[in-house]
Amino acid sequence: MKERERIIVTGLVVLLLVLWLGFVFHRSPDFAGSLTGGILAVAGALLMTIPLAYLFVKRIPGLRSRLKPYVSMRTLLSWHIYAGILGPILVILHTGHKFESPLGIALTLMTLVVVFSGFAGRYLMSHFSSEIREKKTLLKELHAVRDRMIRHLAGHPHQAEAVRPFSGILSRMAAGLIQEPRGMAADIDAPVTPIMVVRLAESIADVEYAIETHQTFRRWFGTWLKWHIAVSALLYVLMILHVWAAVHFGLRWFKAPTTDHFRSTDPLAAAPADASFGTEPHSTAVQDFHRAFGRLFESTWRPPARINGISTTVFNYAEWARQARKEQSDFQKAVAALKRVQPGDLNGGDREKIFWINVYNFTAMKLAAENYPVDSITSRKISLTGNPWSLKTVTVGNRSYSLRQIETDMLLSRFNDPRIVFAVSCAAVSCPDRPSRLFTADAADSQLDSLVDTFFQNRSKGLRLDTNSRTLTVSWILKADRPLFGSGDDGVLQFIIRYAPPDIAAWLRRHGDDVRMTYFEHDWSLNDVALTTDEASE
């Protein structure tokens, strides 16, 4: 059992050495901080704390007796050994052979020192003891031969005389060159030659020296346990410092960005042009936006006129365009106020719903104003692909939004209210007519209801019923956003019945099952007062 453990652990220590020496051939500066490197680090560090269990159980008497029935010291020692070698292997892998920082280098060295002190203590110590035992036996045998030889020489003075010249240091060293080598005398009566005596003396000296060396080593290693514990303590201190440094200076693989993170790190926020960001309370910014947009809206709103045969409220976009070019205009004030708004602080509810609806309408009109003269916001002049909804054209807070984002992400997916698709207007002729004032949060519900009511009274783009052919023609918006009104035609029909003029609603309730629904052609032309035809505006 012990032999097997010894082979395995020796193999693992060699593996550790080989892995560590790998830095000669390979270095990966990114690996330690990567996700895989991080997992190795955490796993290795956790494994490296397991050996502490053995230390604590062994040194704390109360703990030892209490744990004895559950786990033996031998088992704990096995854990100590295997965790103590596997942990360092993982952390050496974690380094990716990047040994740059003084702390990292010290930590790696300490890890190796601790492993080797443990390995030496466990396996080399016992090896020394058995070596010394063997050598002492050998020495005893050699001493016996020496005693026999001395006795023999005492009986043969001429042989003793032959040995005498080799008693000096130099002559003894030269003996091997002068004398013929011959085997040790097995027979007690065989003549003792000088070389035999010299060889024997040398052998005894060698063995004595070996024993002395081994004993010195054993003395040095006698205190190994103290060293092992002291170096381990240092290792744990360095490890804590290393973990602290990694956490303090930032774990690269532990990147879980939140929305706030991205908003607050939008480069636009830090740009000098937006230096005033965050200096003013957001409520003021929202109010500023509504005030500026409201003034511009009311001053440019015109009552319904006809464009392409469709009755629609119109706006003076020439004035919008003029203000868009002028500093300190209501237009510019509205744009600036939006930049100061923090969307996260609007707290939901009607207040936020109305705010985003107004932002949408302002943005659509802004597109037209900034590119004026233009016949529609779908103009190629605004978007080459005829898709102005994806242009990130408005900055609210420190983030840019497209019309589609405002409608889908900020409104429809947060507020379950199909009236929103009527309230947001693409500044097109076929969009619902605008009331002469902006929507306000206080009267949001009634304003939105009234908007849809008015829209369904408009026979040129909202709703038209032909009872003879039983055909109901409704706005294309109802087709485009059909899923919002519930499933299938029935949902749309119920919505229509709810807002349609009473006579039509009553008819639809009776004949709803037997009505053909068609849709108006959506006219994207700009609801610009300049596009109204003369005879219609009269």
Place this chain on the structure above:
Amino acid sequence: MSRSGRYISASAALGTAAVLWWLTPGKAVLFQAATWQKMAQPGALSSVHAHLENRCASCHTPARGVRPESCIACHAGSESLLQRGTTSFHAGISSCTECHPEHRGRHQHPTRMDHTALTHIGLRQLRSHDVPDSESRQLARRLREWIRRSAADPEAVPHTRITPGEFVLNCRRCHASEDRHLGLFGSDCAECHATDRWRVPEFRHPPASSTDCAQCHQAPPSHYMMHFRMISARVAGKPHARVGQCHLCHRTTSWNDIRGTGWYKHH
């Protein structure tokens, strides 16, 4: 050693340490946090950031690492970066360290373009949207799903030169101005190009004997002026050459290697 002996040697050691400490020149350095923080520094900063060597906190926010704000604090006003077509994407990226690693040594420039990182940043930004089921989150989910599936099934990847992660990027968003084909080869750059180099390894220039140079090459403006007749054609000894007949004067080694004249550079 007796107990009193131990006390004596311990206090002697402490006293020596105190005297040595008192004698240490430039002690102030030891009181600076940076001196100790630098013990954990994983390599020198690049030369452009070397002035920050002793100010870890300039870039590292405690526990949060290198946040983009730290970089933006200095680089926000960089017109050359933000107002140039190829690099203007930085304005909306909000993530720096993926392509700008530091502590790689004094002589390493801290830029390492990683298109896959760009994809991850883009997906992360799409996902960072407030609303759980918003359009951008759905898009991010679909893209990730596509990348995952394509990585598992190489057959499904439209291009072999780039990875599925790189494929979702729009090359032209940044490289439009580098298109030497003037859009004539379409916008699918990865049909021929890879992300690690513009050169196309399989491309073989037509043989030196070919004469249809003008199919791909455009003459410089000077060739459409009097300069061509008065200087260029005469120097080459081909007074009647037309601008489109490149092969009459030029050789394929270099545009300046003029047939019969040798290396010639007028300006």
